[in-house]
Amino acid sequence: GAGVSQSPSxxxxxxxxxxxxxxxxxxxxxxxxxxRQRLGQGLxxxxxxxxxxxxxxxxxxxxxxxxERTGESVSTLTIQRTQQEDxxxxxxxxxxxxxxxxxxxxxxxxxxxx
Amino acid sequence: QQQVKQSPQSLIVQKGGISIINxxxxxxxxxxxxxxxxxxxxxxxxxxxxxxxxxxxxxxRFTISFNKSAKQFSLHIMDSQPGDSATYFCAASIRGGSQGxxxxxxxxxxxxxx
Numbered sequence: 636g637a638g639v640s641q642s643p644s645x646x647x648x649x650x651x652x653x654x655x656x657x658x659x660x661x662x663x664x665x666x667x668x669x670x671r672q673r674l675g676q677g678l679x680x681x682x683x684x685x686x687x688x689x690x691x692x693x694x695x696x697x698x699x700x701x702x703e704r705t706g707e708s709v710s711t712l713t714i715q716r717t718q719q720e721d722x723x724x725x726x727x728x729x730x731x732x733x734x735x736x737x738x739x740x741x742x743x744x745x746x747x748x749x
Numbered sequence: 750q751q752q753v754k755q756s757p758q759s760l761i762v763q764k765g766g767i768s769i770i771n772x773x774x775x776x777x778x779x780x781x782x783x784x785x786x787x788x789x790x791x792x793x794x795x796x797x798x799x800x801x802x803x804x805x806x807x808x809x810r811f812t813i814s815f816n817k818s819a820k821q822f823s824l825h826i827m828d829s830q831p832g833d834s835a836t837y838f839c840a841a842s843i844r845g846g847s848q849g850x851x852x853x854x855x856x857x858x859x860x861x862x863x
Binding site for chain 2: 676680726728737738741743
């Protein structure tokens, strides 16, 4: 497709389980971002990938969160030992250049931890 | 110094009225100021953006006003329509900076009453 694709769109998991969320950026976009949005809240930066540079992980809230990206394509956000406070929409975005340009968001993965 | 402060948190406007959302920033290195619009269940989408070399940018009913000396920028929606009801996020970034991500405000939930 032409846009940023995220899967799953909805995920319900039990507390303590691990989850993986996938993001397929727009083809050719070198930068990829993950944000978290709790219900009715703003956008919380998690991690940023730019080409082959070391990712900016400064927004990851704990060591239970990690993300990987294969080259300039798919990224996976992993949350280990999920907690109820991890319930949120996880938004992925991509952009064609380093910064200062439009970033394009996917529709998000809605995670509910019960 | 990386914060972007957005107000109001919520806004109710009558159809045909003017909606005004304000943002303020501290970091004078910011040089790109976009506004994103988010409908329920969707990812944010770029609405309009401005760089600090101009004081105003207009696209249809949407206008960004930028005050560099006050470090403030605002979104004006003229002739507001019920279809404009959404959450609006201002953001800022540094083009070419070491941090690639946009810094978002906390969002304003706009409701336009018929």
